[in-house]
Amino acid sequence: MAMARGKDFLTEYWFDILLRIVLVGLFIELENAEPFTRKIHEDELWLYKNPRTESYVPTTILWPVVFIMPVVVIFCVFLFYKDKTDIYQAILSVTLALGFNGVITDIIKLVVGRPRPDFFWRCFPDGQTNPDFKCNGNPVAIKDGKKSFPSVAFASFGFIALYVAGKLHTFSLVGKGQSWKLCAFVLPICIALLIALSRTCDYHHHWQDVVAGSVIGYFLAYICYRHYYPPLNSQVCHKPYAALTHQIQLENAKNKNEQIKWI
Numbered sequence: 001m002a003m004a005r006g007k008d009f010l011t012e013y014w015f016d017i018l019l020r021i022v023l024v025g026l027f028i029e030l031e032n033a034e035p036f037t038r039k040i041h042e043d044e045l046w047l048y049k050n051p052r053t054e055s056y057v058p059t060t061i062l063w064p065v066v067f068i069m070p071v072v073v074i075f076c077v078f079l080f081y082k083d084k085t086d087i088y089q090a091i092l093s094v095t096l097a098l099g100f101n102g103v104i105t106d107i108i109k110l111v112v113g114r115p116r117p118d119f120f121w122r123c124f125p126d127g128q129t130n131p132d133f134k135c136n137g138n139p140v141a142i143k144d145g146k147k148s149f150p151s152v153a154f155a156s157f158g159f160i161a162l163y164v165a166g167k168l169h170t171f172s173l174v175g176k177g178q179s180w181k182l183c184a185f186v187l188p189i190c191i192a193l194l195i196a197l198s199r200t201c202d203y204h205h206h207w208q209d210v211v212a213g214s215v216i217g218y219f220l221a222y223i224c225y226r227h228y229y230p231p232l233n234s235q236v237c238h239k240p241y242a243a244l245t246h247q248i249q250l251e252n253a254k255n256k257n258e259q260i261k262w263i
Contacts, residue, residue, distance in 0.1 A: 016092055023099030030106035035146040036113030040133065048119040050203035057198050066156040070094045073160050077167055089228045089240035094159045097224035101155035101217055108212075109147040116148040117203040148209055154217025157192035161185050162225045162232070171232040192217070 040048065055062075074090045116122070122145040123135035135142050165185040169175035196214055199205040205213075230237050236244060 020095050020099050023103055027102040033110055035110045038113045048115045050117040052118045052121045053202045056202050057195050066152050085243045086240055089242050093224050093228040097155050097159050097221045101220045113146045114148045116145045119145040148205055153192040153195040154214045155221050157188040158218040158221030161188040165232050166237040
């Protein structure tokens with residue numbers, strides 16, 4: 001029985017699975033690609049002379065949090081509702097958002113090639129420049145130093161905020177007047193904002209990067225969520241479109257059978 005359900009899932013969602021595999025492959029390739037080398041003028045060099053510091057939220061923590069937290073929330077909701085259709089649709093939604101976000105933001109980083117605020121010290125660890133402005137630092141640090149642009153926090157936690165709001169009916173008539181439901185929506189957004197702001201405090205991103213990353217990440221999370229779920233002000237916002245479609249089909253079949261009986 002379990003194997004049959006697994007085969008049905010693969011048959012029905014084969015393109016969705018393939019798309020996400022392609023997005024992961026593209027993301028890995030883009031991560032290893034060389035970004036555009038942007039010319040730095042002397043009068044703007046001060047923008048990139050901030051000190052090199054350790055990340056307040058290192059990648060060893062950021063990436064697990066970004067991927068694990070949505071899964072934890074989805075699994076907790078599944079334990080409460082026991083809805084297998086919902087867990088499938090939620091996973092498809094968040095993986096699509098993260099996949100698109102990873103590829104799009106990497107493309108932006110590579111094409112723009114904007115130096116990070118601490119790029120000078122990546123390029124010249126000893127603080128001594130040369131006439132050609134040719135970097136003599138660690139090639140890996142220099143390459144990463146040319147990728148100052150959006151991050152992934154808002155795509156992940158933006159989805160969590162939307163998903164939780166849908167399940168709690170935060171913005172529908174049922175959930176109005178209950179401030180704890182609004183707090184449940186705002187909390188993931190605040191976590192994403194703190195992560196994004198921390199990237200300016202450790203001089204890894206410019207403030208413009210934070211704004212761009214926040215807008216792009218949340219926008220992608222929203223459109224991917226809405227691709228699988230109704231608007232948050234809908235009375236059935238807690239159900240994925242797949243479940244609603246199946247329910248309508250069952251009701252139509254039932255009505256059709258009743259009509260046949262009357263004939």
